[in-house]
Amino acid sequence: MAAVDYKRELKDLIDVVVSEKGSDLHFSVGSHPIVRVTGSLIPLIKKPILTDQDVEGFARALMSKDKYEEYIEAYEADFSYSHADGVRFRGNGFFQSGSMSLALRLIPNEIRTIAELGLPPILEGFVQRPQGFFLCVGPVGQGKSTTLAALVEYINVNRAEHIVTIEDPIEYQYDPKKSLIDQREIGVDSKSFETALNSAFRQDVDVILVGEMRNAQTISTAVTAAETGHLVLSTLHTNNASQTIDRIVDSFPAGQHDQIRVQLAGSLAGIFSQRLIPRISGGLVPAYELLVNNSAVANLIREGRTHEIPTMIETGLDQGMIDMNRSLLDLVKRGEITVENAFAYSSNPKGLERLM
Numbered sequence: 345m346a347a348v349d350y351k352r353e354l355k356d357l358i359d360v361v362v363s364e365k366g367s368d369l370h371f372s373v374g375s376h377p378i379v380r381v382t383g384s385l386i387p388l389i390k391k392p393i394l395t396d397q398d399v400e401g402f403a404r405a406l407m408s409k410d411k412y413e414e415y416i417e418a419y420e421a422d423f424s425y426s427h428a429d430g431v432r433f434r435g436n437g438f439f440q441s442g443s444m445s446l447a448l449r450l451i452p453n454e455i456r457t458i459a460e461l462g463l464p465p466i467l468e469g470f471v472q473r474p475q476g477f478f479l480c481v482g483p484v485g486q487g488k489s490t491t492l493a494a495l496v497e498y499i500n501v502n503r504a505e506h507i508v509t510i511e512d513p514i515e516y517q518y519d520p521k522k523s524l525i526d527q528r529e530i531g532v533d534s535k536s537f538e539t540a541l542n543s544a545f546r547q548d549v550d551v552i553l554v555g556e557m558r559n560a561q562t563i564s565t566a567v568t569a570a571e572t573g574h575l576v577l578s579t580l581h582t583n584n585a586s587q588t589i590d591r592i593v594d595s596f597p598a599g600q601h602d603q604i605r606v607q608l609a610g611s612l613a614g615i616f617s618q619r620l621i622p623r624i625s626g627g628l629v630p631a632y633e634l635l636v637n638n639s640a641v642a643n644l645i646r647e648g649r650t651h652e653i654p655t656m657i658e659t660g661l662d663q664g665m666i667d668m669n670r671s672l673l674d675l676v677k678r679g680e681i682t683v684e685n686a687f688a689y690s691s692n693p694k695g696l697e698r699l700m
Contacts (some may be wrong), residue, residue, distance in 0.1 A: 350401035426515035476613030477570035511555035585635035
């Protein structure tokens with residue numbers, strides 16, 4: 345039997361992802377290669393079921409020698425992969441039931457604008473600020489990185505700033521326009537998020553994008569950066585604004601909770617939570633919640649009354665706040681999504697029912 349050319353096979357599979365407008369590609373032993381299209385997983389049944397040898401072959405084709413060795417030693421690894429025709433993926437290698445598995449997420453080459461993504465224009469206001477802490481939150485795969493890329497590109501197009509991105513791995517690649525943009529990849533350009541963040545203070549930086557805040561040390565340094573005259577953009581895997589604040593505070597020892605609440609109340613600009621919902625006409629459309637940090641919200645944060653934040657958002661329309669249920673209702677009224685999906689994606693279905 346002839347040896348499989350995994351690089352050629354990989355190109356064929358990437359062509360399928362691109363042509364079908366897919367978002368993800370999965371390799372798992374005992375399954376056909378699987379593509380995610382508009383939120384649904386589709387097995388590529390014309391391709392053979394994958395063996396251990398196949399997944400190992402794809403892993404070697406996707407990763408550098410050093411990254412592959414890291415994967416084998418640590419049993420998991422994040423990586424990025426650039427195909428010859430400019431198609432880029434971020435990937436994760438892991439083991440399950442003793443076998444290798446790979447998950448790839450397509451990174452679009454084109455950075456779409458805030459308007460093209462169907463996001464609210466008020467987001468532009470947050471990145472016009474000289475300093476502050478702005479978070480884009482939501483579960484995995486809900487477009488957080490794409491939203492932050494649109495915000496960074498808005499700055500790049502409109503202002504002369506020094507922007508430093510700290511990512512693991514680098515996702516969207518920016519062409520400098522008015523801004524100077526330095527992109528740093530953890531494991532390649534710096535040893536850790538904390539090290540890269542601390543170094544940024546000595547790099548005459550104006551805007552810092554932190555790909556993900558993974559621990560209290562990173563969060564603390566990011567908040568300090570926002571307090572000391574920088575605009576800091578980042579993400580968290582949380583569901584909404586109140587949960588995000590609780591997650592940040594709870595990541596610190598109990599004795600530091602009061603201090604971090606005070607710092608957060610003073611530095612936070614806003615929290616944008618988003619979900620991608622199947623559109624009736626095909627594709628996905630965002631629904632979102634926006635918390636704007638005003639004096640009333642800052643008081644709630646300082647006093648640990650985060651359970652009152654959802655009510656503050658519901659009643660803060662005149663302050664620029666956006667309630668998730670109202671966003672869902674607006675999509676239903678515009679014929680973008682079904683009523684069933686609106687309720688499925690609502691964290692407060694009873695509240696949505698009252699609005700209906």
